[in-house]
Amino acid sequence: MTTVATARQTRKRGAKGRGLAAVPRIVSMVVLTVLVLGPLYWVTISAFKGREEIIRSVPTFWPETFTLSNFEQLFTSTEYPVFLTNSLIVGVATTIVTVVISLAAAYGLYRLKVPGSGKIAGIVLLSYMIPGTLLIVPLYRTLSGLGLIDSYAGLVLVNVAFTAPFCTWLLRGFILAVPRDIDEAAAIDGAGPTRTMLQIVLPLLVPGIATVSVYAFVFSWTEFVFASQFIVSDSLQTLPIGLSAIIGQYTVNWGLVMAGTLFTLLPTVVLFIFVGRYFVGGLIAGATK
Numbered sequence: 001m002t003t004v005a006t007a008r009q010t011r012k013r014g015a016k017g018r019g020l021a022a023v024p025r026i027v028s029m030v031v032l033t034v035l036v037l038g039p040l041y042w043v044t045i046s047a048f049k050g051r052e053e054i055i056r057s058v059p060t061f062w063p064e065t066f067t068l069s070n071f072e073q074l075f076t077s078t079e080y081p082v083f084l085t086n087s088l089i090v091g092v093a094t095t096i097v098t099v100v101i102s103l104a105a106a107y108g109l110y111r112l113k114v115p116g117s118g119k120i121a122g123i124v125l126l127s128y129m130i131p132g133t134l135l136i137v138p139l140y141r142t143l144s145g146l147g148l149i150d151s152y153a154g155l156v157l158v159n160v161a162f163t164a165p166f167c168t169w170l171l172r173g174f175i176l177a178v179p180r181d182i183d184e185a186a187a188i189d190g191a192g193p194t195r196t197m198l199q200i201v202l203p204l205l206v207p208g209i210a211t212v213s214v215y216a217f218v219f220s221w222t223e224f225v226f227a228s229q230f231i232v233s234d235s236l237q238t239l240p241i242g243l244s245a246i247i248g249q250y251t252v253n254w255g256l257v258m259a260g261t262l263f264t265l266l267p268t269v270v271l272f273i274f275v276g277r278y279f280v281g282g283l284i285a286g287a288t289k
Contacts, residue, residue, distance in 0.1 A: 040265070043258050043261050043262055043265070044262055045061070045062060045063055046254065046255070046258040047070055047071070047255070047258040047259040047261075047262045048063045048066045048067060048068070048070070049063045049064075049065075049067065049070075049255065049258075050065065050067050050069070050255065051253065051254065051255045053065075054254045054255055054258070055254060069255070070255035070256055070258065070259035071259045071263075073253075073255075073256055073259075074256055074259045074260055074263070078242075078246055078256070078260075079234065079237075079242060079245075080242060080246075080260055080263070082234075082235060082237075082242075083237055083238060083239045083241070083242030083243075084239060084263070086152075086236055086237060086238050086239075087220075087221055087238040087239040088267075089152055090152060090155055090156055090159070090220050090227075090238055091217045091220045091221045091267075092217075093152065093156045094156050094159040094160055094163065094216050094217070094219070094220035095213050095216045095217045095220070097156060097160045098159075098160050098163045098164050098167055098212065098213075098216035099167075099209055099212055099213055099216065101160065101164045101168075102163075102164045102167035102168040102170075102171055102212055103171060103202075103205070103209065103212075105124070105164070105168045106167075106168045106169075106171035106172060106175055107175060107197055107201070109121045109124075109168070109172075110171075110172050110175045110176060111175050111183075111197075111201070112193060121168075121169070121172075124165045124168055124169065125165060125166075125168075125169045127165050128162070128165035128166045128169070132162060132225060132226070133225060136225070136226070136229055139158060139161075139226070139230075140229065140230065143157070143158070143230060149230055149232070150230070150231055150232040150233050150236060151236070152236070154230055155226065155227060155230055155231060155238075156220075158226045158230065159216075159219065159220045159223060159226070160216075162219070163212075163215065163216040163219050163220070166215070167212035167215060167216060170208070170211060170212055170215070171205070171208050171212060173208075174204075174205050174207065174208030175201070175205065175208075178201055178204050178205070182196075182200055182201065183196055183200075183201075186200050214271060214272070217268075217271065218268055218271075221239070221264075221267065221268060222240060223238075223240065224240040224241065224244075227240060227241050228240075228241055239260075239264050242260075243257065243260050243261065243264065246260055
């Protein structure tokens with residue numbers, strides 16, 4: 001009996017010790033969750049508040065009276081629908097072009113026996129590390145010479161130039177994870193490199209394609225610097241530029257800004273709901289394999 005009681009006390013002390021050891025981890029997770037989700041919660045509830053309640057000196061953590069006037073004013077009194085349409089066009093186009101270019105580049109560099117592929121891959125990754133602000137002037141001169149200033153094509157071209165290098169490196173882990181025996185078996189059956197890639201390897205790279213798609217779309221959706229420099233017409237402005245235009249010079253309609261911010265966040269949130277697990281897993285795979 002004494003032995004059994006001692007064993008029980010030992011287990012209780014062990015469980016208590018593990019519980020105490022888990023406290024810092026739990027506290028860290030709670031703090032991190034509040035820091036990440038706190039601003040999102042505040043933007044969401046503020047979008048449904050009246051203007052007087054938003055600027056009140058004593059904040060309210062839940063709307064006293066729900067109102068949709070901010071959203072109604074956003075879509076009727078501003079050019080937000082135009083900004084939303086422009087961002088969707090640029091985001092989708094950037095995503096498609098980035099996936100095609102990065103997939104072809106990654107397959108050629110990491111799958112085919114291309115001379116000097118290792119050095120080329122290093123140069124591609126190095127180009128991603130160049131700060132974009134340093135390239136504004138040469139990019140402007142290049143786009144101006146091509147007649148692409150103030151156009152969807154020019155902005156998409158610039159976005160792809162900054163997303164494709166990183167996405168090419170990101171696909172490396174996925175391509176290397178596919179056994180080369182598949183290529184040899186396909187070659188024995190008479191399949192060439194293009195057919196092997198499209199019909200055999202490509203279906204196995206769906207998680208990687210989802211990862212680079214999310215990255216490219218979010219990059220173009222939130223890009224501000226190049227859009228503000230290379231887009232001149234109000235009718236072609238994207239959401240980041242449009243939201244900054246909603247903010248007045250002397251007064252700020254915070255209800256309008258919060259409503260616009262909430263609708264701007266929705267596409268990325270929906271995208272992460274459907275392919276977020278591929279994105280997180282893809283970042284880990286691309287970094288470790």
